[in-house]
Amino acid sequence: MSGLKDAGHLFRFLGLFVIAFLVFWVIRGFVVPKSFGEYGHYRGAAIAEIASHPIKFAGHQSCEQCHTDEAGTKAKGAHAHVNCEACHGAIFQLQPAAAAPPENLYQRMLAFAGLRLPADPPLVKHADDPMSVTPVKPDSAVLCARCHTASAAKPKGFPQVDPAEHSGGVPCATCHNPHSPVIGSDTTATAAAGTTAAAGGAN
Amino acid sequence: MNISRRHILVLLPAAAVAWKHVLAGTPEDSPNYRMSDHWWGMLIDIPKCIGCGNCVRACQTENDVPDGFFRTWVERYHVTDTHLENPEVISPDGGKEGFPIAKEDEGKYFFVPKMCNHCADSPCTQVCPVGATFVAPDGVVLIDPKYCLGCAYCVQACPYGCRYIHPTKKVADKCTLCYHRITKGLTTACCEACPTGARQLADLKNPKDPIHEFLKMHAVQVLKPQMATGAKAFYNGLDGSVR
Secondary structure (H helix, E strand, C coil): CCHHHHHHHHHHHHHHHHHHHHHHHHHHHCCCCCCCCCCCEEEEEEHHHHHCCCCCCCCHHHCCCCHHHEEEEHHHHHCCCCCCHHCCCCCCCEEHHCCCCCCCCHHHHHHCCCCCCCCCCCEEHHHHHHCCCCCCCCCCCHHHHHEEEECCCCCCCCEEHHHHHHCCCCCCHHHCCEEECCCCCCCCCCCCHHHHHHHHCCC | CCCHHHHHHHHHHHHHHHHHHHCCCCCCCCCCCCCCHCCEEEEHHHHHHHCCCCHHHHHHHHHCEEEEEEEEEEEEECCHHHHHHCCEEEEEEHHCCCCCCCCCCEEEEEEEEEECCCCCCCCCHHCCCCCCEECCCCCCEEECCCCCEEEEEHHCCCCCCCEEEECCCCCCCCCCCCCCCCCCCCCCCCHHHHHCCCCEECCCCCCCCCCHHHHHCCCCCCCCHHHHHCCEEEEEECCCCCC
16 A cells, blocks of 8 residues: 555546546537537538528529510520529629628627638629619620620631621610520521520530 | 838737638538539640630639639640641730731641649649648639738649749639539630630539540540649640640
């Protein structure tokens, strides 16, 4: 028994280790997010957070609910496979800064400390306020040229023109209906051009 | 970053407020979306790409990508007969505003849209020291911006150059395959905006997805297959000179 006579300091060390471990365990319980390890070595809640980002391109299905005429024309034309927002831009738009709701206390404090976390800007939807929130009216001279300007780099079968030579500065929409651009192929035209082009499928 | 005592005093109550939100749980869940039912990838059809840059602009709008950084970008290759192994590659501003006109010249031109390959065995997730980037159960490689330290190991590890450090958030950033869209039944912003259907979102776990028929009928390749990253960006008509 006398061998343990001087072992008191060892037990005190052991006690310290146990206390340190308990402190570590308690702190860990608070600091590690509940969802960490739910699916793997990461915070499972991050997935839902990323999935909750705001959507800006609503998708052509959304446009087609109201704009049935344009959708019908387009479906029969050579642009059947071009989605609405490819030309008109995203229909969810940023709310003007003045109308943005005030930031919360946490964001204000971070901003004060110079460590501002950028917040998602508020969005408004064309469908909620069709008169004031409107998609950009595209400038056909820029928009059409972006795809259809002739270049040796583009696929050979793709319709291409030299804009200056082709129209001499006249806006494309003077002659072409952008929703069904082949001249003479209006809504009554055969669906041939549209269906072959759409075979690749949008989406 | 220099954090003074004053900053700490300000940050402590701020952190206490933030903590309440962290403990409050997750933001809105998507009720009808089951991660285990999907395995996402992307099909990129090179012969269809016209280099208009619609995808790059749509991505920047949808995801607030800062100017000069790209979650997706388009490269134009020019391969001449004498330099098959050394193509001339350009990507002015990521191809966002299109490309300079190419005159008829020797050799061949083609466009290659690039993006995160959402690798099944991705090098970027393996090097992250804190578990801030991961392959989600549905095959999408994501970044948790609240956990990321901004150490940029992943930026170096990605063999495809798809990651960058966000200039204001100071965390790693990259394509999420529009995770906020695909979990709600929409396609990605780049696919939505592509006028020729050169990009198509693919769900490899959905037996009705046209990707299966396409993979069967076409010669499809991934980038850098020798690195065995399990890349899920499938390229149709990929030229051997593409790196």
